[in-house]
Amino acid sequence: MTTDSQPLLTARFVALCLCGVFYFVALGLVYPVLPGFVENDLGGGPVAVGLAVGGFGLSAAISRPIFGPLGDSKGRRYVVVLGCVLVGLGILGNLWATSVAVAVLFRLLTGLGEAAFFVGIAAAAQDMAPEHRRGEAISYFSVTIYTGLAGGPLIGEQLAESVSTDAVWVTGGALSAIATVLGAASIHGRPDDAPTGWPTSFIHWPATRPALLLGFGLMGYSGFLAFIELHVxxxxxxxxxxxxxxxxxIIISMRILLARLPDRLGPQRTSTMSYLCSISGLWILAIWPQVPGVFIGTVFLAMGQTFLFPALFVMAVQTAPANKRSQAIGTFTIAFDLAMGLGGLVMGAVVGLASLSWAFFFGGSLSLVGLVVSRTLVRPQPGAFV
Structure with missing residues (x-):
């Protein structure tokens, strides 16, 4: 079979994506409910809200360098199943949260699960993809993330209003269990060429360049997730x-219809378009605090986030052989964790010192820094990634 005829949308790949759908719906349930839960039920302020929403990113960032090599040595299935179990326990733990500290602790547990799950499932998606369709594969797979973001908050908001916040936590645990079964069924076990023992370095240093670019591009998005509920x-x-x-x-539609765009344009041009749209979206949210401004800003931000991750993800994957792929992804996605954790916390501090509008403006400015860095200090090596 030639590389041009190798299929991407196999039964296993579809099952893998369904695993992602259930997992990310479970995570998405929490976003519209947790800020109000922390602020109203537990008495936390803006910084507490930012830490509770984004705190999982901090624990994920710390543990990601461990789960990356573990995904290479034990196999992708091992870390995916482990991640689903930890995330389910982290969401269910909110049933017993009686203070901000306890809620943050369970959120940190969720972060450990996120680190394990994402390293495993993202590497598995790349394992299943033909070489020339890696960008397309991660675009399709990442649709599961935003399917969760679309359905999860709507379900979570409805459950909290019509039943209770406890129903949200229980549903999240159940969905995580379904994801566990799908992950175990769709991913092969430990490969024959898997490395043994621990690597000499837990960081795959060539992947730090795209990681840096990703971090700047995601911090404003993290603040959007943490504070858009309070803003509206x-x-x-x-x-x-x-x-x-x-x-x-918007993201789901664009990633399906334009799935091959990152492969065709390359990460440099794709990420430039992404930064410009993200800057516009966050600044519109900052200067137009009305319902039309919220939706127009959200549209631009969604356009900005559509291809930033797929383009830079492929850049990171291309720096490593298959038996070190999880380690490269683990290193790259540390930036995702740090951005999601620190973005909410830092923008929460801006809210406390100034206002929500200034926080969104600050988030857009971080994307502007990322754009400048991508065009000057951090440029791809000739022929290496584009």
Whole structure:
């Protein structure tokens, strides 16, 4: 079979994506519910909200260098199943959260699960993809993330309003269990050429360059996730689930219809377009605190986030052989964790010192820094990645 005729959308790949759908819906349930839970039920302020929402990214960043090599040595299935179990326990743990500290601890446990799951499933998706369709594969796979972001918040918001917040936590645990079964069924066990023992370095240093670019591009998005619910309440809209859904539907549509764009344009041009749209979206949210501004800003931010991760992810994967792929992905996605964790925390501090509008403006400015870095200090080696 030639590389041009190798299929991508096999039964195993589809099952893998379904695993991602259930997992990310479980995570998405939490976003519209956790900020209000921390602020109203537990008495936390803006910084506490940012830490509770984004804290999982901090524990994921710390543990990612361990789960990366573990995914290479034990196999992708091992870390995917482990991640689903930990995330399920982390979400269910909110049933017993009686203080901000306890909620943050369970959020940190969720971060450990996120680190294990994402390293494993992202590497498995690349293992199943033909060489010339890696960008397309991660575009399709990443659709599962935003399917979760579209459906999860709507389901979570409805459950919290019609039943209780406890129903949200229980549902998240159940969905994580389904993802566990799908992950175990779709991913092969330990490969024959898997490395043994621990690597000499837990960091795959060539992957740090695309990781740096990813971090700048995601911090504003992290603040969007943490504070858009409070922002829409402030302007009198009170339907953050619709905003999350709008964001996700745009990304899902563009990643399906334009799945091969990152492969065709290369990471440099693709990431430049992404940064420009993200800057525009966050700054529109900052200067237009009305319902039309929320939706227009969300549309631009969604366009910005559509291809940033796929383009830079492929750049990172190309730096490693197959039996070190999880390690490269683990290194690369540390930036994802740090951005998601620190973005909410830092922008929460800006909210506390100034306002939500200034926080969104600050997030857009971070994307501007990323754009400048990508065009000057961090350039791909000739012929290496494009």
């Amino acid at each position: 309440v402030d302007i009198g809209f009170d339907r953050s689930g619709v905003v999350f859904a709008t964001f996700a539907v």
